[in-house]
Amino acid sequence: MNPIWQQKKLIEFCKDKGIHVSAYSPLGGQSMSNAVLHSDVLEEISKARGKSVAQVSLRWIYEQDASMVVKSLKRERLKENMEIFDWELSDEDRFKINQISQHKRNRWGSRLQRGPCRD
Numbered sequence: 001m002n003p004i005w006q007q008k009k010l011i012e013f014c015k016d017k018g019i020h021v022s023a024y025s026p027l028g029g030q031s032m033s034n035a036v037l038h039s040d041v042l043e044e045i046s047k048a049r050g051k052s053v054a055q056v057s058l059r060w061i062y063e064q065d066a067s068m069v070v071k072s073l074k075r076e077r078l079k080e081n082m083e084i085f086d087w088e089l090s091d092e093d094r095f096k097i098n099q100i101s102q103h104k105r106n107r108w109g110s111r112l113q114r115g116p117c118r119d
């Protein structure tokens with residue numbers, strides 16, 4: 001789960017059933033063609049907020065009441081990725097993220113053909 005693969009129906013289903021959601025690949029995974037970290041919409045929001053694209057993505061996930069499993073081998077990024085709790089996205093930011101066209105990719109960047117939930 002991330003802003004490029006929001007899985008709205010699944011999130012709604014889980015909320016309805018009281019199931020906690022945890023997002024893996026919250027930054028889009030480790031692919032070179034990472035659609036999250038290269039998103040124009042997230043880039044625009046990140047500039048307006050003075051935050052990184054990664055922080056915008058993680059903050060959006062946090063605001064969905066989900067937890068996340070984010071990975072970095074870099075100390076400064078580990079710190080950056082934790083600095084998402086003392087600010088919030090605006091309604092306009094949320095609206096823009098909501099409009100992002102959705103792409104389902106696995107952690108290596110390949111398109112997945114099958115899955116438990118299609119959107």
Ligand SMILES: NC(=O)c1ccc[n+]([C@@H]2O[C@H](COP(=O)([O-])OP(=O)(O)OC[C@H]3O[C@@H](n4cnc5c(N)ncnc54)[C@H](OP(=O)(O)O)[C@@H]3O)[C@@H](O)[C@H]2O)c1
Binds near residue numbers: 026055078
């Ligand atoms: N159980 C499962 O089925 C499953 C499936 C997928 C993933 N996972 C687990 O979930 C965790 C996260 O998944 P993931 O590694 O695929 O995806 P991810 O956390 O979305 O993305 C990791 C990638 O983002 C980079 N990154 C991290 N912080 C960044 C930042 N602030 N700015 C720019 N780039 C940043 C990392 O590079 P650097 O390391 O160079 O910073 C790495 O290339 C992993 O521990 C993985 O094993 C489990």
